Amino acid sequence: MSRFIPNRGDHFEKMFRVIGVEGISDLLQSIPIKYQIKEDLDLPDPVSELELQREFEGYADRNTGADKICFLGAGAYDHFIPAAVDHILLRSEFYTAYTPYQAEVSQGTLQAIFEYQSMIARLTGMEVANASMYDGASAAAEACLMAMRVTRRQRILIAGSLNPRWADVVRTYLKRDDFEINEIPFLEDGTLDLEIAAKLIEGGTAAILVQYPNYFGLIEDLQPVAELIHEHKGLLIVAADPVALPLLRSPGDAGADIVIGEGQSMGIPLSYGGPYIGFMSTRKKLARKMPGRIIGRTSDRADQDGYVLTLQTREQHIRREKATSNICSNQALMALANTVYLSLMGEKGFREVSNQCFQKSHYLQQKLLEIPGVSSIFADTPFFREFAVSFPVSSLEIHDRLMEKGFLAGLPIVELGEGVMLITVTEKRTKEEMDLYVKFASEICGRME
Amino acid sequence: MKTIFEMSSPDRIGSSLPLLDVPASSSVPPNLERSGKIGLPEVTEGQVMRHFVNLSTMNYHVDKGMYPLGSCTMKYNPKHFENLARLSGLSGIHPLVPEAMAAGTLEIMYKLEGFLCEITGFEGASLQPAAGAQGEFCGLMLIKSYLESIGEKHRNEVLMPDSAHGTNPATSTLADCVIIGVKSNEFGEVDPDDLREKAGPNTVAFMLTNPNTLGLFESRIEELTSIVHEAGGFNYMDGANMNALLGVARPGDMGFDVCHLNLHKTFATPHGGGGPGAGPVTCTAELAQFLPEPVVIQNEDGSYSLSKKQNSFGRLLAFYGNTGVLYKAFAYIRTLGAAGLREVTENALINANYLKARLEEYFDIPFNNGPCMHEFVLSGDRQAEKGVKTLDMAKRLLDYGFHAPTVYFPLIVHEAMMIEPTETEGLEDLDAFAEAMISISKECDEKPYLVTDAPVNTPVLRLNEVQAVKELCIVEPLDEEG
Numbered sequence: 001m002s003r004f005i006p007n008r009g010d011h012f013e014k015m016f017r018v019i020g021v022e023g024i025s026d027l028l029q030s031i032p033i034k035y036q037i038k039e040d041l042d043l044p045d046p047v048s049e050l051e052l053q054r055e056f057e058g059y060a061d062r063n064t065g066a067d068k069i070c071f072l073g074a075g076a077y078d079h080f081i082p083a084a085v086d087h088i089l090l091r092s093e094f095y096t097a098y099t100p101y102q103a104e105v106s107q108g109t110l111q112a113i114f115e116y117q118s119m120i121a122r123l124t125g126m127e128v129a130n131a132s133m134y135d136g137a138s139a140a141a142e143a144c145l146m147a148m149r150v151t152r153r154q155r156i157l158i159a160g161s162l163n164p165r166w167a168d169v170v171r172t173y174l175k176r177d178d179f180e181i182n183e184i185p186f187l188e189d190g191t192l193d194l195e196i197a198a199k200l201i202e203g204g205t206a207a208i209l210v211q212y213p214n215y216f217g218l219i220e221d222l223q224p225v226a227e228l229i230h231e232h233k234g235l236l237i238v239a240a241d242p243v244a245l246p247l248l249r250s251p252g253d254a255g256a257d258i259v260i261g262e263g264q265s266m267g268i269p270l271s272y273g274g275p276y277i278g279f280m281s282t283r284k285k286l287a288r289k290m291p292g293r294i295i296g297r298t299s300d301r302a303d304q305d306g307y308v309l310t311l312q313t314r315e316q317h318i319r320r321e322k323a324t325s326n327i328c329s330n331q332a333l334m335a336l337a338n339t340v341y342l343s344l345m346g347e348k349g350f351r352e353v354s355n356q357c358f359q360k361s362h363y364l365q366q367k368l369l370e371i372p373g374v375s376s377i378f379a380d381t382p383f384f385r386e387f388a389v390s391f392p393v394s395s396l397e398i399h400d401r402l403m404e405k406g407f408l409a410g411l412p413i414v415e416l417g418e419g420v421m422l423i424t425v426t427e428k429r430t431k432e433e434m435d436l437y438v439k440f441a442s443e444i445c446g447r448m449e
Numbered sequence: 450m451k452t453i454f455e456m457s458s459p460d461r462i463g464s465s466l467p468l469l470d471v472p473a474s475s476s477v478p479p480n481l482e483r484s485g486k487i488g489l490p491e492v493t494e495g496q497v498m499r500h501f502v503n504l505s506t507m508n509y510h511v512d513k514g515m516y517p518l519g520s521c522t523m524k525y526n527p528k529h530f531e532n533l534a535r536l537s538g539l540s541g542i543h544p545l546v547p548e549a550m551a552a553g554t555l556e557i558m559y560k561l562e563g564f565l566c567e568i569t570g571f572e573g574a575s576l577q578p579a580a581g582a583q584g585e586f587c588g589l590m591l592i593k594s595y596l597e598s599i600g601e602k603h604r605n606e607v608l609m610p611d612s613a614h615g616t617n618p619a620t621s622t623l624a625d626c627v628i629i630g631v632k633s634n635e636f637g638e639v640d641p642d643d644l645r646e647k648a649g650p651n652t653v654a655f656m657l658t659n660p661n662t663l664g665l666f667e668s669r670i671e672e673l674t675s676i677v678h679e680a681g682g683f684n685y686m687d688g689a690n691m692n693a694l695l696g697v698a699r700p701g702d703m704g705f706d707v708c709h710l711n712l713h714k715t716f717a718t719p720h721g722g723g724g725p726g727a728g729p730v731t732c733t734a735e736l737a738q739f740l741p742e743p744v745v746i747q748n749e750d751g752s753y754s755l756s757k758k759q760n761s762f763g764r765l766l767a768f769y770g771n772t773g774v775l776y777k778a779f780a781y782i783r784t785l786g787a788a789g790l791r792e793v794t795e796n797a798l799i800n801a802n803y804l805k806a807r808l809e810e811y812f813d814i815p816f817n818n819g820p821c822m823h824e825f826v827l828s829g830d831r832q833a834e835k836g837v838k839t840l841d842m843a844k845r846l847l848d849y850g851f852h853a854p855t856v857y858f859p860l861i862v863h864e865a866m867m868i869e870p871t872e873t874e875g876l877e878d879l880d881a882f883a884e885a886m887i888s889i890s891k892e893c894d895e896k897p898y899l900v901t902d903a904p905v906n907t908p909v910l911r912l913n914e915v916q917a918v919k920e921l922c923i924v925e926p927l928d929e930e931g
Contacts, residue, residue, distance in 0.1 A: 001792075002785060002789050002792055002793070004524075004525055004527065004717075004872075004873050005792060005793070005796050005872050005873060006873070006874070006875030006876075006878075007796060007799070007800075007875055007876055011875070011876040012799065014876065015799055015800075015802075015803040015876065016799075018803055018806045018807065019799075019802045019803055019805075019806045019820070020806065021802075021820065024795050024798070024799065026820065027795075027798045027799065027802055027820045027822075028697060028798070029819070029820065030665065030666040030668045030819065030820070030822075031666050031668075031697065031698050032668065032670070032671065034671075035670070035671075035698045035699075035702055035703050036697065036698055037696060037697060037698060037699065040696065040787035040788060040791070041567050041568060041696050041787040041790065041791075042567050042787070043564060043567060043568075043782065043786055043787045043790070044783065044786065045786055046783065046784055046785055046786030046788075046789050047783055047784065049529050049784075052529065052533070052780060052783055052784060053529070053533070055783070056533045056536060056539070056776075056780070057536065057538075058553070059538070059539065059553030059554065059556060059557055060536040060537070060538025060539050060553055061538060061553065062538075062552040062553035062556065063538040063539060063542045063550065063551050063552065063553040063554055064549075064550045064552070065542055065543065065546030065547070065550030065551055066537060066538045066539075066541040066542045066550075067537070067538075067541070068546075068550075070543060072543050072545055072546065074545055075544075075545075075767050075768075076543055076544050076545065076767075076768070078543065080466065082463070082464045082494070084463075084494055084497060084498055086535070087498070088498070088501045088502075088505075090531065091501075091502065091505045092510050092511070092512035092513070093505035093506065093508040093510050093512075093513075094505055094508065094510075094721070094722055095510075095526070095531075095719045095720075095721050095722070096510040096511040096512045096526050096719050096720070097508045097509065097510040097511070097720065097721075097722040098516060098518060098521060098523055098720045098722070098723070098852070099720065099722065099723035099724075100722065100723065102509070102843070102844075102847060102852060102853050103909075103912050104844065104847055104904050104907040104908070104909055104910070104911065104912065105507075105508065105509035105847050105852065105904075105907055105908070106507075106508055106509065106722075107450075107504070107507035107508070107908050107909055108504040108505045108506065108507040108508035109508055109722035109723070111450060111452070111504055111507075112501065112504055114452070114923070114924075114925070115452055115453050115454070115925070117923055117924050118452075118454065118924040118925040119489060121924045122487050122488040122489070122924075122927065123487055123489075127924070128923050128924055129923070129924060131723070132724070134579035134580065134583065134766060135579065135766050135767050135768075136767060137764075137766055137767035138579070138583070138765065138766055145623075163767070165764060165767045165768070166767060168742075168763055168764040169763070169764050169765060169766065169767065171763060172590070172741070172762065172763030172764055172765060173623070175590075175762070175763065176625045219477070219481050221480065221481060223480075245483070245487070246483065246487060247477050247482065247483055248477060248481055248482065248483055249480075249481055249482060249483050249484070250483060253483075253484070262767070269540040269541060269773075270540070270541055270542060270543045270544065271534075271539070271540045271541075271542070271772050271773040272539070272542045272543075272544050272551060272554045272768070272769065272772040273544030273766075273767070273768025273769045273770070273772055274579070274725070274766065274768055274769065274770055274771040274772045274773060274774075275579070275724075275725035275771035275772075275773050275774055276767075276768075284921075287921065287923065293723065294923050295923060296917040296918070296921060296922055296923045297917070297922040297923075298912050298913045298914065298916045298917035298920075298922075299912070299913055299916065300909045300910040300911060300912045300913065301910040301911050301913075302910050304909060304910075306909040306912045307912075308912050308914050308917050310914070310917040310918055310921070310923065311918060311921070315615075316582070316615040316616050316618070316619035317614075317615035317616075317858075318615070319615075319619075320615050320618040320619060320628075321618035321619060321621060321622045321628050322622070323615070323618075323619040323622070325619065325623070326582040326583075326585065326586065326616050326619035326620040326622070326623050327580070327582055327583075328580060328581065328582045328615075328616050329579075329580035329581065329582070329711075329713065329720075329723060329724040329725070329726040329728075330580070330723055330724045330725075331579075331721075331724045331725045332721050332722040332723030332724045332725075333719075333721030333722055333723075333724065333725060334721075334724075334725060336501075336722070339453075340497060340501060342489055342490075343453050343463060343489075343490055343492060343497045343500070343501075344463035344464045344494060344497050345463070345464050345489070346457075346461065346462055346463055346464070346489050346490055346491045346492060347486060347487060347488075347489040347490070347491050348460070348462055348491065349462055349463070349464045349466065350487070350489055351487075352466055353466065355469070355473070356466065356469055358475060358477070359469055359471055359472075359473050359474070359475055360469075360471055362474070362475035363471035363472070382477060382478055382481060403547075403550075408543065408546060411545055427466060430467075430470060431470040431471050434471075
């Protein structure tokens with residue numbers, strides 16, 4: 001007998017009487033007999049709460065990568081999360097609620113997401129934002145589809161310096177014969193080759209999708225990209241890292257038309273890749289072309305402020321095959337995590353997170369470059385939190401040796417060279433940890449020479 | 450309530466970071482630097498807690514009371530599973546660590562794929578889709594990839610009944626297909642003759658929710674799936690209503706080729722106020738070769754790794770799915786086992802049929818020719834004659850302390866109210882809900898204004914949705930800050 005099911009023998013007797021049947025088999029009569037399962041499913045025997053706790057502690061222990069000193073990023077980042085975030089997420093009122101279709105009993109969720117939309121719009125320098133997408137990569141794909149709807153064009157140019165996993169997702173969502181995706185290569189300094197972009201753009205391009213900072217952590221100057229695509233009446237989609245935005249010129253200010261990104265860095269644990277959250281913001285005139293849910297402020301019959309799901313005629317449950325997207329469930333609780341995180345950090349705290357990532361990553365890069373034979377891949381291009389260096393030895397070797405010391409050293413990118421490693425430094429990393437990284441790396445490089 | 454922005458005052462802070470322990474010697478080049486403030490609030494930790502806790506009290510939720518939303522399966526969410534997903538070994542693992550260092554998570558994922566295949570009667574699984582709608586997209590992409598591999602790329606029609614969920618047509622459009630509607634017959638089931646007429650050389654798939662959105666099992670399922678197969682198409686099951694079939698019947702046995710599951714419905718993971726959910730897909734071996742990357746495999750030495758199917762159609766998310774949600778669904782299946790899952794479905798069926806029996810005297814129930822499965826659909830037609838709409842009754846239920854059912858869906862029933870109690874409600878809860886519904890039906894006769902004015906016992910009164918669209922305000926304007 002399950003601890004989640006309240007009804008027992010006496011209850012069933014009464015219920016069957018009211019229904020007017022003898023028992024459960026009468027309720028299954030519409031399932032053809034040949035399809036009714038005769039035997040139990042082949043699943044392991046059930047376990048109690050205590051046994052399950054032990055089983056899960058075993059799984060957690062076997063995840064030996066979880067307690068390492070993390071210099072690994074590439075789309076998921078080990079940032080500090082204040083304890084108060086999870087206290088809010090664990091409120092039954094938030095996490096056991098449904099989508100806020102009944103606005104009068106969902107004001108908590110609705111107002112929190114309204115505040116989330118406001119924060120995302122401000123951070124990205126845009127006028128409006130939606131209530132979330134699945135993750136940054138699927139948000140990028142949805143932004144491309146949106147740009148194609150807006151411009152009625154069917155070609156997208158994506159930066160070659162876009163996170164390759166995101167590029168795969170964009171290609172999957174846009175896998176149609178009448179859609180065209182071209183890649184803009186990057187120059188030796190890691191920034192976009194705008195001369196080639198200018199050629200690829202000819203003849204009707206819906207949008208350019210560029211990552212900011214890009215996959216290698218490099219800070220692209222968005223303005224010339226915006227000017228180029230706008231000359232050709234297309235849109236600029238910027239895949240922005242929210243943690244970089246307190247320091248960097250906002251995509252909106254630089255001319256972006258749609259800004260999307262991954263919100264995991266703002267109060268969401270790594271959790272092996274999910275649940276994360278995609279954000280999307282745009283200009284007011286494009287609000288009605290956005291996919292996903294949108295919360296709006298209105299008033300009730302007594303003229304007091306309240307919040308509702310709005311512009312619902314864009315959505316699948318109303319517009320069906322003509323909807324702006326098929327998205328239904330999104331990542332609402334993760335949007336709440338972002339909102340609480342940004343409230344706790346606040347204007348100054350979030351800027352400090354950003355600044356510490358910036359300063360610490362530069363410190364580590366400079367120290368690594370002092371090791372004989374270590375070089376920067378992209379010369380002096382400005383970067384944020386993440387950078388690529390080339391070791392004089394195999395980056396896989398560096399990675400494995402540092403792992404023995406309790407470090408996740410970064411992501412080896414052998415496509416760019418045998419010694420290349422993409423290294424991330426968040427505000428959580430200390431000078432001591434970075435100095436140790438340099439010490440170990442230098443020992444390995446020295447020994448190999 | 451005031452927004453968090455209105456509580457802001459300069460120099461308040463709600464967090465603390467260690468002091469910067471390296472020289473602050475680098476700076477962003479001026480042309481790339483942000484100008485001006487962001488506009489984030491400046492508040493203390495205590496103010497943040499108070500703000501969000503006060504907001505939370507304006508929410509209805511499963512831990513407060515019954516949530517009879519049809520096709521949404523709002524069952525109780527076990528507390529233990531929240532703790533399990535938060536074990537630091539599981540929540541603190543980076544998705545790009547070498548596979549051997551994520552062995553525990555990969556083992557859970559591998560086993561969960563197996564469980565879901567066993568439950569649905571299929572051979573292949575992807576845990577990647579983040580929600581049901583993305584699962585649907587995954588399913589159609591599998592089918593389209595297969596069709597392309599056998600030179601049938603020209604096929605572009607998806608058949609679906611007029612009672613389909615809105616995501617089905619929206620997903621078909623995303624997958625570059627056109628929608629062909631199939632009629633329901635007088636029993637509320639798909640009309641096989643109409644399906645036969647519409648299935649043909651352009652059929653990609655037939656998308657069907659079973660039990661359908663009237664809460665009825667498609668009793669001629671064998672005939673339906675055969676018609677589609679004979680036309681060279683595939684059968685896709687929308688698994689939104691899988692709570693009616695656990696341990697009782699399997700889509701894979703009935704001629705379906707692929708289905709998605711909503712872990713946030715059937716497998717008790719919380720809805721989170723609209724997500725995150727998870728929409729894994731299971732399918733036949735024939736379609737499994739096209740599954741999105743990566744899938745989890747077990748190696749000969751018993752270890753687990755991520756692998757890419759040779760003919761994979763691509764990737765749906767940056768990583769592997771909503772892993773934190775997968776942990777909880779896995780915990781649910783481990784807790785219940787085979788007999789426990791069957792007990793879920795049996796109780797879901799008994800509860801739904803009991804409520805239907807208690808309400809049939811007071812409300813019209815179209816297509817009521819016998820027992821329903823896990824949910825049923827009432828029509829508010831009788832009450833509409835008194836000038837009370839289904840929307841009004843839904844709002845009145847809020848006054849009685851219940852959440853409203855799903856309303857105005859499926860589209861084939863006038864003034865529809867779709868009710869799914871789930872198995873985690875007890876007899877006394879069902880009776881209380883039935884009494885509320887009966888009382889409202891009497892109010893419709895005697896004092897209809899009580900219903901049309903509803904709700905009155907909620908944090909806000911009925912909200913003006915037209916104004917929300919007309920005066921579109923979806924972000925707090927920056928200049929109105931306190």
